[in-house]
Amino acid sequence: MDERADRTESTMLVNFGPQHPATHGVINFLVETDGEVLKRATPEVGYLHRSIEKSAEGIGYAAFVPFTDRVDYLAAMFANEGYAIALEKLLGVEVPSRAQWLRVISCELNRIASHLVAAGTMAMDVGTFTGFLHGVREREAINDLMEELCGARLTYNYHRIGGVAFDLPTGWRDKALRFLDHFDKFLVEFDRLISFNQIFVKRLANVAVIPGPTAIDYGLVGPNLRGSGVDWDLRRDMPYGAYSHFEFSVPVGKGFCGTVGDSFDRYYVRCLEMAESSRIVRQALETIPEGEIRARVPRNVRPDAGETFSRVESARGEMAYYVVSDGSNTPWRVRIRTGSFAAMGIIEAVSPGLMVADLVALIASLDVIAPEIDR
Amino acid sequence: MAAQRMARGLGGDVALSHTSRLDDLINLARESSLYFLLFGLACCGIEIMQLGGPRADVMRFGAIPRASPRQADLIIIAGTLTYKMAERVKLLYEQMPEPKYVISMGSCSNCGGLFQNAYSVCKGVDKVIPVDVYVPGCPPRPEAVIEGLLRLQEIIRGERWATRRRPAAASR
Numbered sequence: 001m002d003e004r005a006d007r008t009e010s011t012m013l014v015n016f017g018p019q020h021p022a023t024h025g026v027i028n029f030l031v032e033t034d035g036e037v038l039k040r041a042t043p044e045v046g047y048l049h050r051s052i053e054k055s056a057e058g059i060g061y062a063a064f065v066p067f068t069d070r071v072d073y074l075a076a077m078f079a080n081e082g083y084a085i086a087l088e089k090l091l092g093v094e095v096p097s098r099a100q101w102l103r104v105i106s107c108e109l110n111r112i113a114s115h116l117v118a119a120g121t122m123a124m125d126v127g128t129f130t131g132f133l134h135g136v137r138e139r140e141a142i143n144d145l146m147e148e149l150c151g152a153r154l155t156y157n158y159h160r161i162g163g164v165a166f167d168l169p170t171g172w173r174d175k176a177l178r179f180l181d182h183f184d185k186f187l188v189e190f191d192r193l194i195s196f197n198q199i200f201v202k203r204l205a206n207v208a209v210i211p212g213p214t215a216i217d218y219g220l221v222g223p224n225l226r227g228s229g230v231d232w233d234l235r236r237d238m239p240y241g242a243y244s245h246f247e248f249s250v251p252v253g254k255g256f257c258g259t260v261g262d263s264f265d266r267y268y269v270r271c272l273e274m275a276e277s278s279r280i281v282r283q284a285l286e287t288i289p290e291g292e293i294r295a296r297v298p299r300n301v302r303p304d305a306g307e308t309f310s311r312v313e314s315a316r317g318e319m320a321y322y323v324v325s326d327g328s329n330t331p332w333r334v335r336i337r338t339g340s341f342a343a344m345g346i347i348e349a350v351s352p353g354l355m356v357a358d359l360v361a362l363i364a365s366l367d368v369i370a371p372e373i374d375r
Numbered sequence: 376m377a378a379q380r381m382a383r384g385l386g387g388d389v390a391l392s393h394t395s396r397l398d399d400l401i402n403l404a405r406e407s408s409l410y411f412l413l414f415g416l417a418c419c420g421i422e423i424m425q426l427g428g429p430r431a432d433v434m435r436f437g438a439i440p441r442a443s444p445r446q447a448d449l450i451i452i453a454g455t456l457t458y459k460m461a462e463r464v465k466l467l468y469e470q471m472p473e474p475k476y477v478i479s480m481g482s483c484s485n486c487g488g489l490f491q492n493a494y495s496v497c498k499g500v501d502k503v504i505p506v507d508v509y510v511p512g513c514p515p516r517p518e519a520v521i522e523g524l525l526r527l528q529e530i531i532r533g534e535r536w537a538t539r540r541r542p543a544a545a546s547r
Contacts, residue, residue, distance in 0.1 A: 018460065019467055021413050021442050025420065047460045048417055051493040058492050067489065073418040117424070136428035143425070154418055154514055362500055371417060 007175065010034050016359070018047045024121065024363065027344070027371025031354060041351035043344045049374040056334040061087060061301040062161055065332065069155035071336055072372050074117055077103075077110040078161035078314035083334075084308035085240060086321040087161045090303045096245055096292040099163035100242035105284045106149065106158055108277040109176070112183070113142040114315035115223075115270040115277075118367040122267050125364040126203040126357075132196040138186055140181050160238055161301060163294030173285050180278050187275055195271055196257075198217050204267060205258030208350050208362040212261065219342040222317020223273060224366055227253040227266030234313035246283045248276045263358075263365035270367070302329045316340055316367060340372035400536050405448070405474065406437075406528040412447035412467065413440035414438030419481040419514040431517035436524055444470040449527070451520070452506075455483035455490060456497040468504045476531070478523050479506045482513040489513065 016029040021250055023029070026047035032039040035153030052071055055065045068083045069076040088095060095103075120135025143153045148169050150158040158165050194200055210220070215228035225232060233250040237245040251272035253265030305327040311320045326332040343366040351359060379499040415423050427440060441447045444467045456464060458547045468475070477499050482488030487498030500506060507530060 019412075019414055019444075026416055046459060047463075048455065049459070049495045050417075050490050051454050051495045054494065055490065055492055070418060070489065073421055117421070135428055136425060137430070140428060140430050141423060141430055153516065154421055289418055 001027070011039060016041070017295060021124075024368060027363075027368070027370055027373065028362075029359070031356070031359070036236055036355050036357075037354060038351050038354045038359060040348060041354075042348050045341075045344060045373050047374065048370040050371065052371075052375045053334050053336060056331050058178060058330065059099075060329055061331060062297075062299070062314050063159060064331070066155065066157045068336075069157055070371060071338065071375055072314065072316065072319070072369065073154055075114040075155065075315035076156050077107045077158060078319055079106060079222075079311050079336075080156065080356050081241070081320045081321075082310050082314070082321045084161050084314040085312065086308050086323045087303070089310060090306060090308040090323060090325060091161070091297065091301065093162045093295045093297055095163055095241075097242070098167075098291040099293045101288040102164045102168070102293060103159055104197055104242050104246070105176075105288070106126055106146070106156070106164070108280045108284070109142055109145060110156075111277045111315045112274050113139045113146075115274050117272050118272075118315075119190070119194070119267065122361075122364040122367075124201055125360045126200065128194065128197075128200065131190070131200075131264075134186075134190060134193070138183065141182075141367050145172070145176055145179060148175075150164075160294065160297075162297035163292070165294075167293050168288075174214070174373075175279065176285060180282055183278055183368070184275070187271065187278075191271065196266060201257045201264060202234065203357075204264035204361055204365065205262055207258075207263045207358045208354060208365065209259045210261045210346065213347070214260065216345070218346040220346060221339040221342060222314065222318070223269045224339070224343055226251065227269045227365075228261035229253050229265075234311055234318055238311070239311065240310075242284070246280050246285065248280050251276065263361045266365040273345045300329055302327070314339065316369070316372060317344075336375055338372040338375070340366075340368040340370075343368050344373055402532050402534055405529040409436075409438045409449045409476070409524065409527070410441045411438050411449040411451050412444050412446050412471070412477075413442055414450060414467070415453050416456060416460065417452050417483065419453035422514045422517055422520065423451065423453045423480075426517040426520055428517075431521060431522060433517070433524065436521065438496075438524055438532070444468070445472065447471050448474065449476045449478065451478045451480050451483040452500045452504075453480045453514075455488070456500050456503070458497050459495070459498045461500075461503050464500065465503050475504045476508075476527055477525060478508045478510060478520070479502055480510045480520055480523070481515055482511065485509050485511065486537075 014031045016031045017023040017025040018028045030042045053372040068079040071079045116135040116139045120132040123131025150156045210228050211231045231252045244340045250270050254270050257264050303325045307324045309322050320337035322335040324333040482501040490496040508523045508527050
């Protein structure tokens with residue numbers, strides 16, 4: 001670490017992470033503090049760099065799908081979908097409409113699961129373990145649904161090039177609806193128990209405010225961007241898949257308990273999004289058309305030389321895939337743009353002047369996860 | 376052996392008589408309070424989270440997550456170990472007080488798993504620290520980790536501390 005001009009005798013340099021329960025995976029922060037007040041927190045990334053992008057260049061197009069699971073293990077459906085859409089664009093494949101609907105159903109359930117973890121760990125990080133246990137309990141129900149749908153609890157490998165892997169199992173629809181009926185009530189309970197708990201609100205409101213223009217400058221995406229009051233959602237503004245068929249609103253930070261763009265806004269936007277996702281899944285389960293679930297795609301995918309770009313609205317914001325093909329059966333380059341990496345960039349800018357405990361709230365409210373940062 | 380044992384229920388029972396071995400008592404204490412270091416590296420870290428959740432509820436086996444290696448008896452290596460992280464893991468392991476145990480969870484920490492061709496991934500945590508129990512899966516279910524924990528308890532139950540150190544420790 002280079003010597004900074006503003007470092008004084010009372011400044012202390014502390015390593016926060018990579019092994020720390022509040023860093024959400026293996027991320028290291030070099031924290032310069034003056035007592036309890038932060039001078040600066042510099043993120044150091046790379047502890048989970050698994051060279052996923054490089055691995056793509058050695059294996060086939062279809063074989064890379066399981067690797068995309070590991071790019072974002074809390075919201076693996078989106079990572080699958082982004083890659084599948086990129087390849088479908090490159091190959092010129094039309095995805096059957098039943099598969100589109102199944103993609104929406106699985107993705108939105110996955111969004112709920114991911115946001116439950118975000119809300120739960122947020123609660124845990126600011127000191128209430130109860131919220132975490134409630135989140136994990138509900139997530140376990142979604143894990144069961146996912147397991148029945150595609151055989152995995154975490155790394156789904158469900159969206160394939162040209163469609164999805166499996167159709168809905170018998171009775172799954174009723175189970176999902178039963179879960180959603182329960183879940184809508186749970187959200188009300190969670191709001192009462194955690195979200196508007198006075199202590200919880202005081203820990204988050206007016207803490208680490210990110211104004212809208214700053215959020216745009218730093219390239220924040222998804223709930224972090226919307227928490228800052230910027231009304232932008234890919235599902236509504238640039239619809240992909242079947243999203244244009246559903247009615248939903250996009251929650252935006254309004255300063256629910258404090259300033260627009262504070263930690264509470266970023267947190268609460270996620271809670272509101274869970275309710276919207278539940279709405280979307282209900283509509284999709286009602287209107288799902290019959291038909292094929294997968295287009296005909298050759299087993300050994302070999303697209304023509306060219307490049308393609310796809311974007312999906314993941315639980316952590318926009319996720320983009322840029323795939324370059326040189327006409328062979330392995331990709332020439334796969335580049336993945338993820339929301340967490342951008343979110344890490346803003347921590348150094350926002351951290352000066354925060355308390356040490358507020359840094360934990362800031363990291364949790366940005367909902368970063370390590371593999372999305374490092375890939 | 377003259378040591379009388381009652382049927383082992385959850386947690387285990389040892390009948391104390393004048394011929395009871397002190398080992399059994401020590402082992403009982405050790406196996407039923409395996410505090411583990413809360414340490415999720417990658418995807419398996421999420422299953423570790425579910426492990427502490429209401430369904431799997433690992434705490435009923437006496438395993439309680441601790442945030443500091445200095446309070447931990449057990450480290451569960453949950454996830455992909457990169458070279459950058461490997462030296463940190465070794466450091467954390469060395470900070471743990473003896474006796475200490477290691478569970479390697481998931482394919483990545485067992486052998487590198489999916490990332491065999493990755494230039495930055497350490498192919499197996501046993502290249503860095505000694506491992507007692509390997510749990511297969513990508514990622515393993517919480518139930519599988521509990522099975523691994525019970526196997527570790529079996530290992531601990533068979534240890535004879537009064538006479539010699541356990542074999543795994545001797546071969547290090």
